Amino acid sequence: xxxxxxxxxxxxxxxxxxxxxxxxxxxxxxxxxAGEVVALLGANGSGKSTAVRSVIGQVPLSGGTLSxxxxxxxxFRDWARVGxxxxxxxxxxxxxxxxxxxxxxxxxxxxxxxxxxxxxxxxVHRALALVGMADRAGDSVNALSGGQHQRVLIARALAGEPExxxxxxxxxxxxLASQEVLAGALxxxxxxxxxxxxxxxxxGPLEPLIxxxxxxxEGCVVHDGPPPEAVGQHALPGHDHVHPHAxxxxxxxxxxxxx
Amino acid sequence: MEILNYAFMQRALLAALIVGVTAPAIGIYLVQRxxxxxxxxxxxxxxxxxxxxxxxxxxxxxxATAVAVLGSVVMELIRWYGKTRGDLALAMLFYGGMAGGVxxxxxxxxxxxxNLGTYLFGSITTVSPQDMTTICVLAALVLLITVGxxxxxFAVCQDEEFARVTGLPVRLLNLLIAVxxxxxxxxxxxxxxxxxxxxxxxxxxxxxxxxxxxxxxxFAVAIGIGVAVTLTGTATSYxxxxxxxxxxxxxxxxxxxxxxALAAPLAKKRAKAAAGASxxxxxxxxxxxxxxxxxxx
Numbered sequence: 001x002x003x004x005x006x007x008x009x010x011x012x013x014x015x016x017x018x019x020x021x022x023x024x025x026x027x028x029x030x031x032x033x034a035g036e037v038v039a040l041l042g043a044n045g046s047g048k049s050t051a052v053r054s055v056i057g058q059v060p061l062s063g064g065t066l067s068x069x070x071x072x073x074x075x076f077r078d079w080a081r082v083g084x085x086x087x088x089x090x091x092x093x094x095x096x097x098x099x100x101x102x103x104x105x106x107x108x109x110x111x112x113x114x115x116x117x118x119x120x121x122x123x124v125h126r127a128l129a130l131v132g133m134a135d136r137a138g139d140s141v142n143a144l145s146g147g148q149h150q151r152v153l154i155a156r157a158l159a160g161e162p163e164x165x166x167x168x169x170x171x172x173x174x175x176l177a178s179q180e181v182l183a184g185a186l187x188x189x190x191x192x193x194x195x196x197x198x199x200x201x202x203x204g205p206l207e208p209l210i211x212x213x214x215x216x217x218e219g220c221v222v223h224d225g226p227p228p229e230a231v232g233q234h235a236l237p238g239h240d241h242v243h244p245h246a247x248x249x250x251x252x253x254x255x256x257x258x259x
Numbered sequence: 260m261e262i263l264n265y266a267f268m269q270r271a272l273l274a275a276l277i278v279g280v281t282a283p284a285i286g287i288y289l290v291q292r293x294x295x296x297x298x299x300x301x302x303x304x305x306x307x308x309x310x311x312x313x314x315x316x317x318x319x320x321x322x323a324t325a326v327a328v329l330g331s332v333v334m335e336l337i338r339w340y341g342k343t344r345g346d347l348a349l350a351m352l353f354y355g356g357m358a359g360g361v362x363x364x365x366x367x368x369x370x371x372x373x374n375l376g377t378y379l380f381g382s383i384t385t386v387s388p389q390d391m392t393t394i395c396v397l398a399a400l401v402l403l404i405t406v407g408x409x410x411x412x413f414a415v416c417q418d419e420e421f422a423r424v425t426g427l428p429v430r431l432l433n434l435l436i437a438v439x440x441x442x443x444x445x446x447x448x449x450x451x452x453x454x455x456x457x458x459x460x461x462x463x464x465x466x467x468x469x470x471x472x473x474x475x476x477x478f479a480v481a482i483g484i485g486v487a488v489t490l491t492g493t494a495t496s497y498x499x500x501x502x503x504x505x506x507x508x509x510x511x512x513x514x515x516x517x518x519x520a521l522a523a524p525l526a527k528k529r530a531k532a533a534a535g536a537s538x539x540x541x542x543x544x545x546x547x548x549x550x551x552x553x554x555x556x
Contacts (some may be wrong), residue, residue: 005508014299056424057422057423057424057526058423058424084424086418086421093291093292093293093418095464095477096289097473097474098474100473101474105421105422105425109425109427114408114409114410138471138473143472154420159288207484
């Protein structure tokens, strides 16, 4: 951890970005140190997805600086160290593919010229076992449920044995059983020292794993610290924090999570 | 087999075999990327190359290859940059290519309407020894790319964004797919014709995926179907005197229909097997008999 203090895994400073004419990030600072699990929270349209997508270079920054593993983003080539789970789109495409074939795509960065060795097959199997999908390796991804689909996408990211795992809403639309499997898989990764940055709509079953939460609202960081507590009735969706509080200073952090 | 006694038929069958392998080999990536019609567009553009070849009195195959490659690169660039008007730009390119080809051909001395027909719809028995050399060289290139880089191309076509984050040179690979498709179009041009090229890239893949669960299996079966229909179609066109291109494409569609019919019960069986244990939503009534109970009278 000593070395990490000097060199954050992700160092995003003053990031601005816009989609079309609309500014989505308006000066976001986001630092993630090795071994940390950081959740990026915020309401829909707060820019949290754009923020992670800018970290992996999928949204160009119009301003600010970004470095990964201490390397300026422009010079960063070491993508094998990064595992990415996109917001669930499709693991299925125009042609059938098995679970194993999809997960193997996540191992490519660790192979030389795409030549698959025994160790690569083993890594794919381990990743599938970690998300409880080893027995479905030969099945077509088209035959999977939403939750199983998401597990495959996470296994794909894990197959490369990344040091940094970036996940965009990994729990969205995932059934309870799969959520628990995913939380378990993530716990194992964190225990092994993997750094994690994840976008979440709500903390949910991952809450105990999270070291720090960064809350975005309208493209600005409004909270960076311990995960905001949302318990009991406050956690209900659609609940708005408009209680008359005795002490104004005790006003809870407005996360935008529930608005 | 008297069919093999003629040099022109030997060439025709070899060309058919090559096209049967290469067209589905690149076609599978286009289908995976949901760009099944890209081959069709390249075919249109390649016609300008054929016309240009006639006008310049050089080999139409090479000029068509050059123009098709250029056209495919432009298409790929339109895909990157033209977000909203992309489809209109592509339409412009396709019809411009077609019209340009017809115009150039009419301007040249050698290019008659009959000649135009052989490029549009294929004329496998007129494949010359020089054409053969070109076809072999280009086909080897196509196979080298589609088989050698299959894992990279699979990753790019499956999930472009993810592929970029794994550090793959996605733009380069996309360009490679476009260029390879263009080369395949000109390889297949003499066999099935520019207007039917795309059929051979897409239909064998569509048929194969009816019965397969994996990409590797789809790839192999699609090539098998491709070879089967091109060889059968060419032989048929020799015996019955029908156009080879149309015969091949109709055979492919026939196979697609058969595979689809075969796949329906297969898929049902698989779905049942997959559902397996979780399917049992029957209420258990104590004392009731189940199907597995031994009942003797």
